Amino acid sequence: MTNLTVQAKSQAAVSPARRISSLLFRKPKLRLGLLLAAPLSWLVLIYIAALAALLVTAFWTIDSFTSQVQMGFSLSNIQQVLTDALYRTVTLRTVGIAILVTVVDIVLALPIAFFMAKIAGPKLRQVLVIAILMPLWASYLVKAYAWRAVLSHDGILQWILAPFGGQTPGYGLTAVIITQGYLWLPYVILPIFTGLEKVPNSLLEASSDLGAKNLMTLRTVVLPMLVPALVAASIFSFSLTLGDYITVNIVGGASQMLGNLVYTNVGAANNLPLAAAIALIPVLLMFGYLAAVRKTGALENL
Amino acid sequence: MRFSKSAVWSFATLSALVLVVIYLPLAVVGINSFNANRNMVWPPPGFTVDWWVKAFNSAGLWDAVATSVMVAVSATAIALILGTLVAMALSKYQFFGRSSVSLLVVLPIALPGVVTGIALNNGFRTILGVQLSMATVIIAHATFCVVTVYNNVIARLSRVSPNLVDASADLGAGLWTTFRLVTFPQLRSALFAGGLLAFGLSFDEIIVTTFTAGNGVTTLPIWIMNNMFRPGQAPIVNVIAIVLVVTSGVPIYFAQRLSSDSAAKTT
Numbered sequence: 026m027t028n029l030t031v032q033a034k035s036q037a038a039v040s041p042a043r044r045i046s047s048l049l050f051r052k053p054k055l056r057l058g059l060l061l062a063a064p065l066s067w068l069v070l071i072y073i074a075a076l077a078a079l080l081v082t083a084f085w086t087i088d089s090f091t092s093q094v095q096m097g098f099s100l101s102n103i104q105q106v107l108t109d110a111l112y113r114t115v116t117l118r119t120v121g122i123a124i125l126v127t128v129v130d131i132v133l134a135l136p137i138a139f140f141m142a143k144i145a146g147p148k149l150r151q152v153l154v155i156a157i158l159m160p161l162w163a164s165y166l167v168k169a170y171a172w173r174a175v176l177s178h179d180g181i182l183q184w185i186l187a188p189f190g191g192q193t194p195g196y197g198l199t200a201v202i203i204t205q206g207y208l209w210l211p212y213v214i215l216p217i218f219t220g221l222e223k224v225p226n227s228l229l230e231a232s233s234d235l236g237a238k239n240l241m242t243l244r245t246v247v248l249p250m251l252v253p254a255l256v257a258a259s260i261f262s263f264s265l266t267l268g269d270y271i272t273v274n275i276v277g278g279a280s281q282m283l284g285n286l287v288y289t290n291v292g293a294a295n296n297l298p299l300a301a302a303i304a305l306i307p308v309l310l311m312f313g314y315l316a317a318v319r320k321t322g323a324l325e326n327l
Numbered sequence: 328m329r330f331s332k333s334a335v336w337s338f339a340t341l342s343a344l345v346l347v348v349i350y351l352p353l354a355v356v357g358i359n360s361f362n363a364n365r366n367m368v369w370p371p372p373g374f375t376v377d378w379w380v381k382a383f384n385s386a387g388l389w390d391a392v393a394t395s396v397m398v399a400v401s402a403t404a405i406a407l408i409l410g411t412l413v414a415m416a417l418s419k420y421q422f423f424g425r426s427s428v429s430l431l432v433v434l435p436i437a438l439p440g441v442v443t444g445i446a447l448n449n450g451f452r453t454i455l456g457v458q459l460s461m462a463t464v465i466i467a468h469a470t471f472c473v474v475t476v477y478n479n480v481i482a483r484l485s486r487v488s489p490n491l492v493d494a495s496a497d498l499g500a501g502l503w504t505t506f507r508l509v510t511f512p513q514l515r516s517a518l519f520a521g522g523l524l525a526f527g528l529s530f531d532e533i534i535v536t537t538f539t540a541g542n543g544v545t546t547l548p549i550w551i552m553n554n555m556f557r558p559g560q561a562p563i564v565n566v567i568a569i570v571l572v573v574t575s576g577v578p579i580y581f582a583q584r585l586s587s588d589s590a591a592k593t594t
Contacts, residue, residue: 046501053420056502060416061428064409064473068431072443072470075450079442082449094453133348136341144330144338153342155579160349162575163356165531166551167568170561171352174359174367181355181369210349239334260437268439271533271552284441284534291538297449304446307439315430315437 076308083302092295102302112286116306119283122202123266127259129206130213134258138214139247142221143229154218161211169275172204176276196278204276205266212261220254221247256318263314267307283307353572360565365558367565382566391550398461398546399529402468406525407518409469410476415510418484435471443471444538451539459541467539468532472525479521480514487513520582527575 049056086099106112141153160168175182176193183193194200224247232242270284283306290300330338355369363373382388413432417425435443447467451457487510495505533548540549551567554560 042503043501046503049502050496057416057420057422060412064413064416065428065431067405067409068435068470068473071450071466072435072446073431075446075454076442078450078454079446082453133345136338137345140338140342144335153346155576156346157349158579159572159575160353162527162531162579163353163568163572164548164551166533166548166555167356167564167571168352170555170564171356171568174369175352175355177367177369179366179368184369207348207352210345239330264437264439268441268443268534270441284439287441287445288537291445291448297445297453300445301449304442308442311438311442 079301079304079308082298083305085298085301087296087298094297102299103305105299106302106306112303112306115281115283115286118198118280119267119307120310122198122205122282123263125202126205126209126266127213127262129202130210130262131217131255131258133206133210134214134217138217138221139243141218142224143226157211157214157218165208166271166275168208169204169272172200172207173276176200176203196276198277198280200276200278201273201280201282204272205262205269208272209262209265212265213258216254216257216261217251220251220257224250253321256321260314260318264311267310353568356565356568360562360569362562365562367562378562378566382563382570385563387545388547388550388563388567391545391547394461394545395530395547398464398468399526401465402472402529403522403525405465405469406472406476407522410473410521410525411480411514411518413473414477414480414484418481419489432474432477436474440534441538443467444535447535448538459539459544461541461544463539463541464536464544464546467535468529471532471535472528475524475528476518476521479517479524483514483517523578523582 049059082094083102084098084100086095086097086101087093088095137153137157141150141157145153173196174180176195177183178193178195180193186192194203228246228250229242232246233239237245268284270282270288273280273282273285283303286303287300290296290303294300358371359367360378361374361376362368362371363375364371410432413428417429444467447463447470448459451459451463457463491509491513492505495509496502500508531548533552536546536549537552540546545553547567551564555564
């Protein structure tokens, strides 16, 4: 009887769960493998496989009669994208918009991010962080639509500017830059704010003790430490601009961006292979950019 | 660093200006939700609560909200599990390919939306031969939501002492018990913040969604897009925006409080 209970107890002590636990404890590599198994399979099997398939699809063609995808190897889509003037114009326009949006956003973000991180007290800082985050929840579409209302010829901007002889820019590329700059601004402010928070106040004090004026401290101490955050911010605004086709539909008038060309070829034109070939342009641009900035350590700041 | 009064004032003024730029269009949206003119002419010729009444009586709108909540909750649940697992792996172990794994997590959000959208559209339809549905939207959303959970959890884990986990093991706790009683309680607020961001990201996503949603899957952003150019419906869209901004204040407030509380505790 006592023997039995002892036996039962020792069996309970090495239950299967406990045995697995101690096995895992002894084998960190196995533990690592188990931790990574699910997320890596998800990301590789779904996302990387889809990207690889996209690359392959760019070399397929579409049967002009049945509009069925024909698997096989053809350079015609790539050739069309590389030689057709339309794609060059739209690519240059898209990149130009992305650069302008990024510059505008960084210029707007720097003072408020600095104020939040280094001047405001903890209470005010918290309020400001919430104030920056809140608009992110106000539906992207509605914000783009709000700018459509603001920029319209019956809109508030015209109403404000008219007494001064000004005029709303109306719908077009300027409107796209304003609207996208507005939409991505929180994504640019937040990484710069986080980057500035990481700059220790003691460094700023040391700099001013050594006689540097405010501006000199900002330029020679803060700015160099802020480079990864600025790059991280620019990755957001760049990628968001390259990947957007809806803002330009709402406020862009007749102009097109890369996203529109991809979208029309998936939907209306139903030419997935050509859409895939066009989509390779933003992929290459982003990979090029990510590779170029990898050394700055910006990717760890995303 | 001591700032001169003029420096403080100029930074404060510039910040205030940026806030005005951020909130002005939202204010216009708010006022237009009461604009009696259906084309939202400025200044409003008169005010009405019709749009608010119409919004609350719109069955299509409520269905779209339900669809979006369903998608966002599912995608967030998946992202919470996957994001926590990757963060635990990368925070504790140095291994070959570690930086590639972290790049892989960031990639779905770092690559432009149309690219993610068309890649998944092509993957589901052409390669796998699957019909687009709500499930395909959830899969797509979960894929780009992993990063928000991952970022929050890994930032928290870097501040948590590894000694606690070792102490738990020394005291005889198994891995699961340690996770349940030691690691998880420390992660709770980071998971809340990351989950909240994932939910918000999914709830508002439109670009990848247009590429991965099947016919009849109408999330709130898709409903808004379908309705915003219809003159009788457009002002309702303004109502939705204001309701979203106001309600979002509550979870953001709690997320902020949680993260500042735990920051105060660990430092």
